[in-house]
Amino acid sequence: MRDNDRLSIYVGSILATTTVMWIFPARALSTTSARPTWTQVTTQTRTIIMQVWKCFAILTAFLAISPSVNPLFGDDSIQGDPITWHPMSICFDGPTASETDSEPNPFLDYRLQVEFKGPSGQTYDVAGYFDGDGQGGANGNVWQVMFAPDEGGEWTYQASFRSGKSVAVSLEADAGTAVAFDGDKGSFVVALRDPSAFGFLKWGRLEYVGGHYLKFRDGPYWIRGGADSPENFLAYEGFDNTPASHSYTDHVSDWREGDPDWNDGSGKAIIGVLNSLAEQHVNSIYFLTMNVGGDGDDVWPWSGKPARKGSQQDDNRHFDLSKLRQWGTVFAHAQRQGINLHFVFNEAEVANKKELDDGELGIERKLYYREMIARFGHHNALSWNLCEEYNVGFDFGADRIRSFADYVQAVDPYDHPISVHSAHDPLAALKFTFGDPRFSLTSVQLNQRRIDTLAEDFREATTNAGRPLPISMDEFVLDVGQKESWKPFDRPVLHRKQKIWPTLMSGGQIEFILEDLLGTESFKTPQQTELWKSLRIARTFMEDHLPFWEMQPADELVDDEAMLEVGLGSGRSFQLGAQVFRKPGEIYAIYFPVATETGRTDLSEATGRFHARWFSPRSGQFEGNPIEVVGGQSIEIGQPPAEPEQDWALLLNAVSKPNQQP
Known part of the structure; x- marks a missing residue:
């Protein structure tokens, strides 16, 4: 089919769809045969109509600039809004596989990288991933990359697709063998930043800028005011292949018409949690992406069922596509609600730390990092926390933590802030991160220590080391006479006066x-x-x-x-x-x-x-x-x-x- 034929069909479909959405929902609101006014149409219908016309306007601008290489008319499929700071994806038709395949393993034995070049010459080398049928199904031939462009104008991309044993975790550009759609290229046009967009989509990436506060690239400096509990936030009954530790029933009523959902209501409660937190101006949430062998034993990204107390025999090399798609829906909604994503990769318990590669930086840990970054790293406001209480029980130690940070930094094209959480004397435990360009944020556990002077000590120590860091107090408790010094209590007046x-x-x-x-x-x-x-x-x-x-x-x-x-x-x-x-x-x-x-x-x-x-x-x-x-x-x-x-x-x-x- 010629490009002009495709364009005619596309434009005609937009006009027909718009007409149907305008007439039928609008007339349903009217008791007469006259078409109602614009203000009588439901908010949802108006949003749909405006989105359709926005897509039409963007497509028109795109074709005017670059009609000959438009990937919408090629083999690659671009999805999402091509707007500055908004997430978008490119899907490629590649080898057919299943999330449980081992010879080859689609997560480990293939590697998709896509290089994006922007209008000002900026380059992002972004990791992609196997996505089954592209809708959460375990089987298919869809290979996807997620991207959030940081500038309006024309962008180009070129895919690298390699196969080979464990090629996915290699950082060598020529590792493995070029196969399938390797070398595919194209271009697309990105609209300028929308200052009225929801949440963080209007401000862009939250970045370290050399001081004690992170800043949005196109927005303000940021002060974290977040929720650290429950750390097993993702142990939600509405997620596939997940023990039902949380139902969040109290928040079903906070879900709003037009919000995301899946499986006819399975997502409503956890989406409602985010709505409720946003309405109360909570702007960050802390969660583990893997707690096998930890306190909850109920969160993991893999397909199958690992031994909940942890085991070296667990299969940590195959990922649950439907669950990760549901996680992605929640994370995207958090961004639209102005909630930062505080990813925590590991828990304090020995079995959790040793679940991957017996505690070392091996194939399993590298693949875990790569999958989390590839699937979720495009979000504007997030940080990677390498471990809760890294120095308790099985002490990862400074050298291992540095090696973990090196790998995360190498895979993440956006340079999101990296931190690590500690126990014991926080200044002594985190001193090795001061002045180190791998680390752009602190994560301080202090229990009942004095919080104001400790924050000031951290500011002074990181400044003296030549790299002033944002100081985030992530785990502290009040003294209300409890015997267990670690035990928290919700006492809002005491928290206001003694902590906030x-x-x-x-x-x-x-x-x-x-x-x-x-x-x-x-x-x-x-x-x-x-x-x-x-x-x-x-x-x-x-x-x-x-x-x-x-x-x-x-x-x-x-x-x-x-x-x-x-x-x-x-x-x-x-x-x-x-x-x-x-x-x-x-x-x-x-x-x-x-x-x-x-x-x-x-x-x-x-x-x-x-x-x-x-x-x-x-x-x-x-x-x-x-x-x-x-x-x-x-x-x-x-x-x-x-x-x-x-x-x-x-x-x-x-x-x-x-x-x-x-």
Whole structure:
């Protein structure tokens, strides 16, 4: 069939489909024969119509630029929206296989890599994967690559498809033998970034930019405020081949018409979880992608059923295509809801660490990393955490962790942040990552240690090592008198005063391990709702009012203030005073965990006038009348406008100084 014939059929189909979608759903809303107005058409129908016309517009632009090499009219199939930062895929017709085949193994003995070249000369060498029938079926001849373009304009691609024993895990470009569609090439046109797109699709990739906060390429700096529980989040009854540890029934009602789903309702509860978290402004979620031999023994990406306590005889070289497709649906929805994906590859338990290659970087571990990166690495906001508590039980040690990071970094074309989680003294345990370009983020477990000074110590240590890192406090607990120092409790008021504000005002970020641990089924209990509210208020205060990426902690600027006693376990405690975060001479944010006495604030480094306003961490509002103070001296600000026994924040802005994000 000629290209012009294909184009005529394509355009005609679009026009016919649009007409049907306009007339029939619209008339169903009307009690008369007259066609209803545009505003009477359902939101879903309008969205479909606009998507169809958007596709038509993009196709028209594409054909105008590059009609002769358009892969839509070739053997390769492009799917998804060709829009900057939106996921898209290219499917190739290759060897027919099954997810259980071993001679050859379609995951291990074939390797798909696709090189993408962008309008500015940027190049991405992206790993592809075997995708069965392309719809989650185990058998087929579909080989797919996922890609998120970072610029509008014309892109070209060329596929490398090699076969050979264990070729998939080789990093050598000429490993194996060229077969099938090797050398296929084409081009496509990408539309400019859509600033009104959902979630992270409008801002692009979340990246390390040389400081203590990650930043979206085309968007703001980012402060993590996330959920660390349940770590077996993916042990969901709606996923294929998965023990039913979680049902998330409380969140079925949070699913919305038009949201993704599978198997007539199987996806609704976990999609509802993401909707609920997003509505409560939780912006990150932590989860294991493999916990065989760990606490839950209920999450794995492989086909078949591994020994849940772990075994060297498990088949870890064949992957479950239907399950991974369902995971992908959840991850894509999280991105559209503004939720960062905190991938954790390994768990602390010995059997889990030794499940792959007896704990070494061998074929199984490399293949596991490659499959996770190939299938999910195109998402804009994610990080790779190599292991929970890497130094507990079977200690991976610094050298193994470095080798894991090397391989992940080599396979991931997008350079997503890599971290590793530790136990014991976190500064000592993570010191080997400081200054190392493999690592772009921390993952700090501290239990009942003092959180504010530890965040500041990490900032100082990573800066002194020449590579300042974002400081993420990922596992901590309150002292409420429990015997087990590791045991968490949901106490939103204590969390607000002892953890949230002290961490953020010390230049750190935070993820909450919840009281129910693996038993977490709902993210909207009364205690959690109050916790997420406090977290939202604190983050919004920083995001809306502070150039936080340019600020430093400076608690020494306040003295003689009232103190809050905070437990450290085993009968120990410390006195928590004012927390100061400042950009010298321009802006000062001060958090008082108790404001009965606010002492004196040293503004001797600053000149000129400042507007001072009291902010309530409980209501999220500025309260009382603004106060004007003069720098160059120590000042007494006095008590807040009400409830001085509560916690308050004070914001001092130099007159006429801007503080908006770029």
